Amino acid sequence: MAKRVFDLVVASVLLALLAPLLLVIAAWVRVDSPGPALFRQQRVGRGGRAFRIHKFRTMVVDAPRRGPALTVGDDPRITRAGRWLRRRRLDELPQLIDVVRGDMSLVGPRPEVPRYVERVPPSLRDELLALRPGLTDPASLAGLDEDAQLARAADPEREYVDVLLPRKLALSLDYARRATLASDVAVLLRTLGALLGRGRR
Template sequence: MAKRMFDLVCAALGLLLLAPLLPALAVWIKLDSPGPVIFRQQRVGRFGVPFRIHKFRTMVYAQAPQGPLITVGEDARITRAGRWLRRHKLDELPQLIDVLKGDMSFVGPRPEVPRYVAMYPDAMRDRVLAVRPGITDPASLAFRSESAQLAAAPDPEREYVEVIMPRKLALAADYADHANLLTDLGLVLQTLRVLWTR
């Protein structure tokens, strides 16, 4: 209950404080490349219930999604505005709406696409999906350079599935088993510190 109240208050406050910035970013995205401002994609939420995540669009728009589901290094699909938004994690700001709706939390395992969730071991899947997915979590902090690691691999998707995803799942499961409001506050502060130092 306390966690949900924290999410509601912080998401509402965040949207209020960011009210001048969000439209400016939307205009920049629209001027930089054709296509919608908001990118929506199906992800797997708490208890395996699917939902649509919201982000600022950072890639060239295509009616039918093209290319891999993961972003590898200096991906050619990323727009000029998108590169800057990703560097500063501003593409994640629309997820405050998902937090308000209850599909996400500020802190929780990052929501994955159904293709990769289907590869989770059964016991691990139940643990990770027992909590709401979040905007940040221990795995997000540990794998800040994931895109570069994938770019250095001969087979990026295999690297993700066989090397990165199991480590992320272990961190996500440990979070889900021990999460409380104090750990969430610590992770939010740690995330802000990382973004500030970057």
């Protein structure tokens, strides 16, 4: 209960404070390329329930028809605004809406698309889906440069499924098994520091 109250209060305050920035980004996304400002995609949430995650759109609207589902490296489908937003992870900010709605938490395992959840061993999958997915967690911090790793792989899809996904799962579950409200705050502060560092590059 304390975690949910913390999520709701912090996410609501952040949405209010960041509203001008969110509006500017939304306008830029729409001006930069035709299409909506927000991108919605089905992810698997707590208890295996599907929900629609919100992000700022960073690719052309017909991206699924132009290439693979996994985005790697200097993908030509990424827009100019999208490249800037992805580098700084600002495309993730609309997920504060998902936190307020209760679909996500501020800290928790990152939600995956159904096809990747199906690759998780059943026993671990049940444990993973007992948790509310989050905006960030230690696995996210460990994989901030996973795009570069995928870009170097001969088969990015296999690299993600066989190497990155198990690693992220292990880190996420290890953290979740011993998480406290104080450790969540620490992860949020580490995330903020990492993002500020990326923004200065």
